[in-house]
Amino acid sequence: MSTAVTIIVPTFNERDNVAELVARASAAVSGHETEILFVDDSTDDTASEVERVGATANLPVRVIHRDDNTGGLGGAVALGLREAAADICIVMDGDLQHPPELIPALLDRFARGDADVVAASRYIGGGDSRGLGTALRLGVSRASTWLTKAMFPRRLARSTDPMTGFFLVDRSRIDLAALRPSGFKILLEILARSDVRIAEVPMSFGQRHSGTSKASLRQGTTFVIHLARLRFGKMSRFAIIGGIGAIANIGIMWLLTLAGMPYIWAAIVGAEATIVGNFLLQERFVFRDMRPEARGVGARFAASFAFNNVEAALRIPIMALMVETWHISSVLATALSLIVAFFARFLFHSLFVYAPRRSRERTDTAANRIIEAIDAEAMRPGEL
Numbered sequence: 001m002s003t004a005v006t007i008i009v010p011t012f013n014e015r016d017n018v019a020e021l022v023a024r025a026s027a028a029v030s031g032h033e034t035e036i037l038f039v040d041d042s043t044d045d046t047a048s049e050v051e052r053v054g055a056t057a058n059l060p061v062r063v064i065h066r067d068d069n070t071g072g073l074g075g076a077v078a079l080g081l082r083e084a085a086a087d088i089c090i091v092m093d094g095d096l097q098h099p100p101e102l103i104p105a106l107l108d109r110f111a112r113g114d115a116d117v118v119a120a121s122r123y124i125g126g127g128d129s130r131g132l133g134t135a136l137r138l139g140v141s142r143a144s145t146w147l148t149k150a151m152f153p154r155r156l157a158r159s160t161d162p163m164t165g166f167f168l169v170d171r172s173r174i175d176l177a178a179l180r181p182s183g184f185k186i187l188l189e190i191l192a193r194s195d196v197r198i199a200e201v202p203m204s205f206g207q208r209h210s211g212t213s214k215a216s217l218r219q220g221t222t223f224v225i226h227l228a229r230l231r232f233g234k235m236s237r238f239a240i241i242g243g244i245g246a247i248a249n250i251g252i253m254w255l256l257t258l259a260g261m262p263y264i265w266a267a268i269v270g271a272e273a274t275i276v277g278n279f280l281l282q283e284r285f286v287f288r289d290m291r292p293e294a295r296g297v298g299a300r301f302a303a304s305f306a307f308n309n310v311e312a313a314l315r316i317p318i319m320a321l322m323v324e325t326w327h328i329s330s331v332l333a334t335a336l337s338l339i340v341a342f343f344a345r346f347l348f349h350s351l352f353v354y355a356p357r358r359s360r361e362r363t364d365t366a367a368n369r370i371i372e373a374i375d376a377e378a379m380r381p382g383e384l
Contacts, residue, residue: 008080074181115199121161126202
């Protein structure tokens, strides 16, 4: 049975791979109404090459060139999903490590009707990951897969390769507006944010045809941050900044006590310095998307500064009490008190400091607002 299909190919400087990819993909989808949609972030003439090859191709070939590269490869795929002519979309890389000859197997598995996503897996029977190249890259890939599955044990229970970039997805079954892609692991984004049924077919991961790998330490860092954001929402970034602030707080206090300042005064100075620093980092990295609908920056700073000082005014005497009664070090007592204060700070900033102006006009109870904030910002997509 003929199926309407859009093959989405995100590209970055893949000019030399375009002609072969189009030829092999065209042969693989014979009998299906298919288009190939390239979403191109290249700095070379890949987009021009796509247009040249598409002029004589046996099926429609389109290219969308992006200048802003928002969301990286994942952002390119998300755009392709929105712009695709068909609901049945097949995502694959442009470097030919994903063999186009596997497309019929993806379509056949989807035709059975019990899956919304069909992934090409390197790690099930018949699969092969030798195309990754070095043992180090293979080890990093497997470790990343294990970490990801451990953090999403229910959502990824039926997925052996949530990191694969070669998969079929029924666009009508996912909420495109909910996707927040960052980096190159777009399937993980889809599976984590959508309640979809997944099936797999084995894939032999091929050698790169042309060009160079995009894997890097920066990409790895982006993946770890993205994984934390998926698992814990804004709370993860808030926690990271809070951890940086806590280290700075303890460091300032330690230096000042070494210089002879009483630990109470050292704790006050450390707290004030990190309150300001944390606010600036939260503005940029945690609540940036909420700022347009919240109050002005002056009001946000005043509310944050006031709350944190009240919290510090309560926390520091408790810290002193721990030092005097439990006879523990002042640095350890400070660390313990900062951990306890973290959740109160996060809830206050989510519910009040960065709350949309219209939300403050509602009559919802405080309890409801707390529940909604935890659900929306901390527990998405809903697994503990």
